[in-house]
Amino acid sequence: MMDYSRSWQELRRKQRVAWLVLPACIPVGVVADHFHSRLLFFVLGGLWCAAGLFAFGRVSAFPCPRCRKTYFIEKLRKNPSSVRCLHCGLRKEESSDVVETEWSLVQDSLPKLEWGRLRRFSDGMVEARDADGKTEWFASVKSAHAWLSEDGLVQLSSLSSSKLAAIGLLPDDLAPPNWST
Numbered sequence: 001m002m003d004y005s006r007s008w009q010e011l012r013r014k015q016r017v018a019w020l021v022l023p024a025c026i027p028v029g030v031v032a033d034h035f036h037s038r039l040l041f042f043v044l045g046g047l048w049c050a051a052g053l054f055a056f057g058r059v060s061a062f063p064c065p066r067c068r069k070t071y072f073i074e075k076l077r078k079n080p081s082s083v084r085c086l087h088c089g090l091r092k093e094e095s096s097d098v099v100e101t102e103w104s105l106v107q108d109s110l111p112k113l114e115w116g117r118l119r120r121f122s123d124g125m126v127e128a129r130d131a132d133g134k135t136e137w138f139a140s141v142k143s144a145h146a147w148l149s150e151d152g153l154v155q156l157s158s159l160s161s162s163k164l165a166a167i168g169l170l171p172d173d174l175a176p177p178n179w180s181t
């Protein structure tokens, strides 16, 4: 099982800091009022705003421990209270593991090997990676296959060995790449 506990811990810490910055506007107001200083009010108020933007910005930029994309932002969609990654659907505080990996090749490029990959995770989500290294997430294997096939990727298991041998590819040549993620 992939352990994401450190990432979740980091997120909780960042969120706690962000929420602590909010009530700091009260002492800012009290101090400025005590000294009857408008300048002090603007200076402290400005610092408070900057600290708030920084703290909430760090939460917004939090990378999902599974897909490494921004957990709370997806293109124009932003949801800082989301409990699922807006890209891969990973639930907060949860871990996941790869339960199935399937390799594919761009058929038209053979005998040149251009790999694609599909990985199914324990929460049912499916990651597809095309030959250019672009990844997308899907709720079903079927949708992931459809996306991969748009790039001409065909499952390795569906390519017949005699056909591959005819273009000079032996089973030993077909070792999938060693992608770390």
Ligand SMILES: [Zn+2]
Residues within 6 Å of the ligand: 064, 065, 066, 067, 068, 069, 071, 085, 086, 087, 088, 089, 090
């Ligand atoms: Zn994710």
